Amino acid sequence: MREEVSVVELLVARCAGLDVAKDEVVACVRVPGGQGGRRQEVRTFSTFTSGLEALAGWLAAEGVTQVVMEATGQYWKPVWYVLEERGVALMLVNARHVKILPGRKTDVADAAWLAELLEHGLLRGSFVPPPQIRELRDLTRYRKRLIQAHSAECQRVQKTLEDAGIKLDSVAADVLGVSGRAMLAALVAGERDPQVLAELAQGRLRNKLPQLRQALRGRFSDHHGLLVRLALAHLEHLEGAIAALDHRVDEVIAPFARARDQLDTITGVGKRAAETIIAEIGTDMTVFPTAGHLASWAGRWLGEVLVECAWAAARSRDSYLSAQYWRLARRIGKKKAAVAVGHSILVIAWHLLTNDCDYADLGGDYFVRRDADRARQRAVAQLQALGYQVTLQPLAA
DSSP: OEEEOOOSOOSOSSEEEEEEOSSEEEEEEEEEOGGGOEEEEEEEEESSHHHHHHHHHHHHHTTOOEEEEEOOTTTHHHHHHHHHHTTOOEEEEOHHHHHTOSOOOTTOOHHHHHHHHHHTTOOOOOOOOOHHHHHHHHHHHHHHHHHHHHHHHHHHHHHHHHHTTOOGGGTOSOTTSHHHHHHHHHHHHTOOOHHHHHTTOOGGGGGGHHHHHHHTOSOOOHHHHHHHHHHHHHHHHHHHHHHHHHHHHHHHTGGGHHHHHHHHTSTTOOHHHHHHHHHHHOSOGGGSSSHHHHHHHHHHHHHHHHHHHHHHHHTSSSOHHHHHHHHHHHHHOHHHHHHHHHHHHHHHHHHHHHHTOOOOOOOTTHHHHHHHHHHHHHHHHHHHHTTOOOOOOOOOO
16 A cells, blocks of 8 residues: 555546456555545455455445456456446446556556556546347347358258259259258158159249259268258257347347337348347447447447448449449449448438437439539639639529
8 A cells, every 4th residue: 555646637536447357356446645645555356256246345435436447358347247236437448548558657557557547537438338238239249140150051051962963052042941941851851752852842933843853853862861951950940049039139129129210211221230230339329429439439340230231222222322332332342332331321320329310311313413513513613713703593494
């Protein structure tokens, strides 16, 4: 324990810095000391729940009003959650940002350095969503992984069929649709007659019976049957898990249904994409002063879903985002154009959530109209610079 006199402006009188590791937390508390100085004390706690509760009790006893910790892997989360439940004001900071701040002495521990920076207002906190949004994020991220696993399993089935000489995907648009699954189940059960297999087709696929008979003739063996049987069982399990997650997401997002529906009005953004966006950024845009702040923070987390939304928007008709995509694609290529449109979608999301409104599309002819306005303004400015007074009058129809 030591006392010192601070000559730098003090913004947080009672604060603490935490150096979080897997098995222990080093905590440094800095509070007012005698004769206008500062008192500092460092203690170490285990990361077991009992240790974190003891940490919370010590912070409360010292009257600490704000606590800062670095985002170190996953280790900070249990500490954050325990302190959050006890109403402690918390700040999470980026370790790289802390390292570049000047003035640190070599003998100052991480926890003490964080506390000193916090008390002088030199730290910028990272966004940590509230508990309900964190739960939604866990659900949507897990759902995404299961959907990816489902896609990989579908590809595995098609590779197995290709190996067996079964060309079902050359005739049926969806190998794992109702008709396709019936044929696969029959193959697994031992049926090899192409005509019998083709008769399992339903709906419009029955118009392609001759092609199906050709496609279903191959060298499908018991080995292929085992692989397909296991894959189909895995797919069924994944589909059940995804459905359960969908149901739970619907329950958790209920308080944010209005925000989800607002995002759903953006061209290219469907219900599930809107849920994912809310799960990553929340609905309170006051934590992001501008749309640019949101874009710089969320781009790395939402990049993939935003690009998917951009591709969907590009396929829409007579929309601003579609026009933007094709305008950019001609200059910088389709991939970069999709990224740019994804950025626009995120900016639009910020404005909708900030202003509590639905999306109003500018129209597919927006750039044509804008370019015409700009050309007219340039022409008028040039004539005025030459000393002419310009009056514009539209041509008679």
